[in-house]
Amino acid sequence: MFKTVLNYKLVATILILTSSVMAQTPLKKAKLTKSDRAEWRKILAWPSECEETFQEQYKDDNYAGLEFHRLAPKQNLVEILCYRGAYQPGRVFMFLDEAKGRSKLLEFKTYSREKDGRVKTYVESEIAGLTDFDTKTKELKIFSKSRGPGDCGSLVIYKFINGKLLVKEARAQSCEDDANFDRVHDPRQWPKVAKP
Numbered sequence: 198m199f200k201t202v203l204n205y206k207l208v209a210t211i212l213i214l215t216s217s218v219m220a221q222t223p224l225k226k227a228k229l230t231k232s233d234r235a236e237w238r239k240i241l242a243w244p245s246e247c248e249e250t251f252q253e254q255y256k257d258d259n260y261a262g263l264e265f266h267r268l269a270p271k272q273n274l275v276e277i278l279c280y281r282g283a284y285q286p287g288r289v290f291m292f293l294d295e296a297k298g299r300s301k302l303l304e305f306k307t308y309s310r311e312k313d314g315r316v317k318t319y320v321e322s323e324i325a326g327l328t329d330f331d332t333k334t335k336e337l338k339i340f341s342k343s344r345g346p347g348d349c350g351s352l353v354i355y356k357f358i359n360g361k362l363l364v365k366e367a368r369a370q371s372c373e374d375d376a377n378f379d380r381v382h383d384p385r386q387w388p389k390v391a392k393p
Contacts, residue, residue, distance in 0.1 A: 229261035237263060241300050247279035247289050247323065254281055266330040268357050271296040274330065274337065279323060284345045287325040292360050303362050307341065308351045308390050310369035316390050336365060340384050343372050352384035367393035
């Protein structure tokens with residue numbers, strides 16, 4: 198019982214300290230540099246593997262690789278670049294609630310379509326793809342190419358309700374053995390996933 202009480206006190210202390218740091222040091226959310234990224238990592242603590250890869254690939258740049266998308270007052274979706282990739286970058290995302298002094302690494306439902314039409318579903322925290330956040334609807338669109346020409350892969354639109362990540366729409370197209378440039382390359386025209 199003593200350990201349980203001690204653990205609760207430790208968690209409460211961490212939350213209070215995180216909240217206190219955020220309140221006393223309002224960190225920048227725009228025009229960020231690598232030093233800003235380092236300060237935010239102390240608070241958000243995204244995965245080390247992501248950070249190590251980013252530091253290696255961007256060692257000669259003063260690029261932060263960090264974007265904040267406002268979801269609600271004091272609530273942000275934080276987009277954190279991990280690597281460049283061959284034809285699309287890889288990222289992780291975090292939900293930041295500054296009012297409560299909390300953050301969490303988000304997990305995304307992703308999809309791939311087999312040649313026979315079956316759809317496989319995965320849950321991943323690191324996503325490779327091209328992203329677009331709509332500031333009006335607060336929706337995040339991720340187009341993930343399965344290969345360079347972009348003739349197959351997935352397009353998923355995510356929405357946020359009270360900080361919870363939900364799939365609004367998902368589309369996926371299977372890859373043929375050879376890249377076919379006559380195939381539909383616009384992912385908005387790909388077949389919908391029936392029950393995302």
